[in-house]
Amino acid sequence: MNLQNIINDIESVDAEVYEKLDTRRSVMKNFANIGGKLALAAVPLALGGMFKKAYGQTPTDVLDVLQFALTLEYLEAEYYQKVLAAAGLNSTLVGAARQAYTKISADETAHVNFLKAVITGAGATPVVKPTFDFTGGMGSGNGPFSGAASPFTNYAVTLAVAQVFEDTGVRAYKGQAPRLVNDNVALEAALRIHSVEARHAAHVRTMRTAYAAANGGNASAAIPAGVTIYPWITLNQSGVDAPFATTVQASYNGEENVTQAGVNTTSIGGMTFSAVDASASFDEPLTKAQVLAIVAPFIA
Amino acid sequence: MKETISSSQNKNLETISRNGINRRSMLKFFGASAAVIAFGSACNKDDVADNAVNLGSGDVGVLNYAYALEQLEAAFYIKATQSNTAGLSVAEAQYFRDIAQHEIIHRELFKAALGSNAIPALTVDFTSINFNDRTSLLAAARDFEDTGVSAYNGAGKLLVNTDFLALAGKIVSVEARHAAAIKDLISSGTFADTTDANGLDIVRTPAEVLAIIKPFVVTPLNANNLPTS
Numbered sequence: 001m002n003l004q005n006i007i008n009d010i011e012s013v014d015a016e017v018y019e020k021l022d023t024r025r026s027v028m029k030n031f032a033n034i035g036g037k038l039a040l041a042a043v044p045l046a047l048g049g050m051f052k053k054a055y056g057q058t059p060t061d062v063l064d065v066l067q068f069a070l071t072l073e074y075l076e077a078e079y080y081q082k083v084l085a086a087a088g089l090n091s092t093l094v095g096a097a098r099q100a101y102t103k104i105s106a107d108e109t110a111h112v113n114f115l116k117a118v119i120t121g122a123g124a125t126p127v128v129k130p131t132f133d134f135t136g137g138m139g140s141g142n143g144p145f146s147g148a149a150s151p152f153t154n155y156a157v158t159l160a161v162a163q164v165f166e167d168t169g170v171r172a173y174k175g176q177a178p179r180l181v182n183d184n185v186a187l188e189a190a191l192r193i194h195s196v197e198a199r200h201a202a203h204v205r206t207m208r209t210a211y212a213a214a215n216g217g218n219a220s221a222a223i224p225a226g227v228t229i230y231p232w233i234t235l236n237q238s239g240v241d242a243p244f245a246t247t248v249q250a251s252y253n254g255e256e257n258v259t260q261a262g263v264n265t266t267s268i269g270g271m272t273f274s275a276v277d278a279s280a281s282f283d284e285p286l287t288k289a290q291v292l293a294i295v296a297p298f299i300a
Numbered sequence: 301m302k303e304t305i306s307s308s309q310n311k312n313l314e315t316i317s318r319n320g321i322n323r324r325s326m327l328k329f330f331g332a333s334a335a336v337i338a339f340g341s342a343c344n345k346d347d348v349a350d351n352a353v354n355l356g357s358g359d360v361g362v363l364n365y366a367y368a369l370e371q372l373e374a375a376f377y378i379k380a381t382q383s384n385t386a387g388l389s390v391a392e393a394q395y396f397r398d399i400a401q402h403e404i405i406h407r408e409l410f411k412a413a414l415g416s417n418a419i420p421a422l423t424v425d426f427t428s429i430n431f432n433d434r435t436s437l438l439a440a441a442r443d444f445e446d447t448g449v450s451a452y453n454g455a456g457k458l459l460v461n462t463d464f465l466a467l468a469g470k471i472v473s474v475e476a477r478h479a480a481a482i483k484d485l486i487s488s489g490t491f492a493d494t495t496d497a498n499g500l501d502i503v504r505t506p507a508e509v510l511a512i513i514k515p516f517v518v519t520p521l522n523a524n525n526l527p528t529s
Binding site for chain 2: 104193285
């Protein structure tokens with residue numbers, strides 16, 4: 001009953017909220033009916049407009065989350081577009097792998113368009129797409145993923161960077177969800193993007209394992225020796241080999257957590273579980289500040 | 301240790317009941333508004349058996365709903381890992397083992413978080429699944445995982461407490477990873493075939509989800525008191 005929360009919040013700053021709502025009954029009804037009544041293409045615009053109509057503006061917090069999400073989606077979308085267009089990957093990114101990247105790219109581009117439409121519908125201006133530096137060099141073009149380690153020529157790096165972006169994206173959305181608790185529409189949309197990012201992450205992780213198996217072992221896929229990568233994150237393991245391991249570790253720090261809601265999940269219900277299984281059972285959120293620090297090297 | 305845990309959880313639950321009281325007074329304030337009438341008529345109380353397990357209301361109801369789903373998933377994977385299914389590769393069997401552990405942990409965490417508000421253990425029925433056949437097993441796993449993802453995606457907005465919302469968020473992405481992994485085993489590349497034109501994943505209401513899982517859950521469930529928005 002998040003409508004209740006919204007009303008409570010508004011009431012605390014505007015005692016006349018009930019009167020206003022009473023005259024806007026048809027708008028409030030729209031909150032419930034939005035999904036069923038509108039044609040698909042019209043949904044993002046309508047979502048953005050919904051809160052604005054109910055109270056005249058979209059709360060700053062919700063808009064901030066949407067703009068932040070858009071920035072991340074810009075990064076992912078441009079990455080996959082460049083990967084698919086890279087001549088240097090023509091011989092390695094083939095067949096099922098190319099199809100998978102095409103699917104992921106389409107989803108990320110759809111997320112960009114969706115968020116832009118929602119933000120516009122809310123009466124705000126979508127943030128401008130940053131200039132990206134996929135070498136991770138903050139615009140210098142000679143970061144850790146440059147030269148022979150460019151994700152646009154070195155397929156092992158292509159996969160590793162994709163995994164890190166997807167796993168980071170999952171954690172980023174997860175960290176923002178509580179900020180949307182008072183806006184059912186934005187929260188549901190964010191959750192529905194969040195689980196898609198998790199599906200992407202799982203698939204990319206599977207691709208890395210398969211690539212290593214088909215090309216003579218872990219080293220061929222930039223996976224550390226002796227490490228097995230699963231579709232889920234085990235402990236705080238990136239599964240990314242040196243020299244990139246240090247660069248990407250911040251995306252995995254904290255994933256080793258086994259305490260949930262105050263309960264140690266390695267010992268629960270009279271059973272014991274390994275830290276690997278307990279940590280893999282939950283993905284952990286990242287704060288906005290943590291995510292911005294992680295992506296900063298990729299923004300010029 | 302455990303006592304400390306349950307007292308902190310009880311605190312959360314108390315918060316919820318306070319919200320519940322506020323909500324009631326709000327409904328009184330609205331009187332017979334269009335919204336209240338709509339909520340009332342949406343309930344199909346006739347469908348509920350007399351002996352049905354009541355999931356409850358508010359955040360407790362939503363957590364019990366998730367607990368019911370995790371019970372079902374855990375029971376499925378426990379049976380799967382005991383079945384020595386023909387044609388399942390070593391790597392595939394490892395996935396099933398891992399996922400079984402995850403689902404049992406999810407189940408136990410909800411049970412612990414709900415404390416005395418937890419619904420009892422549900423009786424399940426998997427007779428429609430052939431655990432000796434790889435294809436049947438993977439198809440069932442895929443359906444449970446995709447249903448789980450859609451359920452959590454729909455349940456998030458029903459929660460009021462942000463700690464519970466954060467917890468559900470930590471679990472749903474792992475369910476999505478499971479779903480993608482299982483789907484790739486069935487047909488590589490189908491990991492995210494659930495998205496719509498906006499790149500958004502599937503979402504379902506509790507009523508839709510409970511209808512899907514009904515053939516597998518013998519214990520009748522009463523979801524009439526769950527929040528609807």
